[in-house]
Amino acid sequence: MKNVTLAVVLAAITTSAGVSGFPVTVDNCGQPLTFTEAPKRMVVHDINMSEMAFDLHLQPQIVGITGISGWYKNIPVFTQLQGNIPELAPKYPSMETLLAAKPDLVFAGWNYGLRADVTPQALAKFNIKTLILSESCIHVDSHRPRASMDLLYGDMQRLGKVFGKEEEALKLVDSWKKQVADLKQKTAGQKPVRVFLYDSGEDKPYTSGAYAMPTAIIEAAGGRNVMDTLNKSWTHTNWESVAATQPEFIILMDYQAGINGGADGLQTFLEHHPLMKHTPAVIHHRFLKLKYQEMTPGPANITAISKIAHGLYPGAFH
Numbered sequence: 001m002k003n004v005t006l007a008v009v010l011a012a013i014t015t016s017a018g019v020s021g022f023p024v025t026v027d028n029c030g031q032p033l034t035f036t037e038a039p040k041r042m043v044v045h046d047i048n049m050s051e052m053a054f055d056l057h058l059q060p061q062i063v064g065i066t067g068i069s070g071w072y073k074n075i076p077v078f079t080q081l082q083g084n085i086p087e088l089a090p091k092y093p094s095m096e097t098l099l100a101a102k103p104d105l106v107f108a109g110w111n112y113g114l115r116a117d118v119t120p121q122a123l124a125k126f127n128i129k130t131l132i133l134s135e136s137c138i139h140v141d142s143h144r145p146r147a148s149m150d151l152l153y154g155d156m157q158r159l160g161k162v163f164g165k166e167e168e169a170l171k172l173v174d175s176w177k178k179q180v181a182d183l184k185q186k187t188a189g190q191k192p193v194r195v196f197l198y199d200s201g202e203d204k205p206y207t208s209g210a211y212a213m214p215t216a217i218i219e220a221a222g223g224r225n226v227m228d229t230l231n232k233s234w235t236h237t238n239w240e241s242v243a244a245t246q247p248e249f250i251i252l253m254d255y256q257a258g259i260n261g262g263a264d265g266l267q268t269f270l271e272h273h274p275l276m277k278h279t280p281a282v283i284h285h286r287f288l289k290l291k292y293q294e295m296t297p298g299p300a301n302i303t304a305i306s307k308i309a310h311g312l313y314p315g316a317f318h
Contacts, residue, residue: 039105045113048298109133187222196247221308243275255292
């Protein structure tokens with residue numbers, strides 16, 4: 001009888017392990033990253049990645065977020081979702097700050113919290129795993145494909161898998177894919193509008209090249225990023241190159257807390273710029289202000305695609 005009971009218990013344990021799906025291995029900038037169980041203490045950097053985690057209801061597993069208040073205006077919805085999760089650093093976290101939180105996982109990216117002194121290798125010495133934002137992998141692996149919506153879809157599925165919430169992640173991704181497909185039906189057959197993304201910078205504009213998320217978002221909305229010829233991610237270029245493309249539509253990033261007057265300041269600068277004031281977008285006042293989290297990988301990308309599509313092709317939505 002004891003043997004039968006033991007067999008039943010073992011079977012139950014085995015079934016439970018199978019249902020949980022662990023161990024799991026995910027791709028991490030081309031390297032395998034394995035988890036034997038779901039992380040219990042995660043630190044997330046930046047507003048876009050925090051919103052990914054919030055969409056999977058991972059708040060109970062988050063012991064801190066970083067890189068929010070130092071750059072962005074207060075967003076009530078985000079604050080509500082954040083609840084009592086502390087912000088550990090207003091901008092970039094130091095190793096000391098991260099270690100003090102005793103995380104078992106850091107969700108960040110190159111130039112999204114990771115830099116020279118805060119690296120996956122440095123964190124690994126303290127048994128802390130790093131899940132790296134896929135868009136940022138181009139900084140350590142030059143053989144990445146150009147930006148596509150799979151950057152968002154894939155990262156949501158990886159995050160879901162790591163926390164044993166793969167089914168929830170797949171449902172979210174499927175709903176996003178459907179929304180994007182529905183928009184594409186509306187804009188099908190339209191000539192792609194030439195779009196320039198203006199993030200910041202006066203002497204040299206900071207923008208999105210082929211490997212940054214805006215290229216994928218603009219294409220999903222039916223347009224074309226005029227700077228997709230740059231084989232870089234987020235990068236500086238020059239005004240001569242931008243003006244030469246004759247952009248027909250300009251996206252203004254509206255995330256800098258009071259710096260240069262935000263998106264309104266960017267627009268005023270373009271309207272007085274000796275080269276840009278002669279481009280079709282500026283002449284016809286075709287501007288769209290979008291938040292940082294709408295143009296970096298995260299759930300807000302889907303809303304951004306809709307806003308851009310409506311802005312590029314207003315006649316398609318009547």
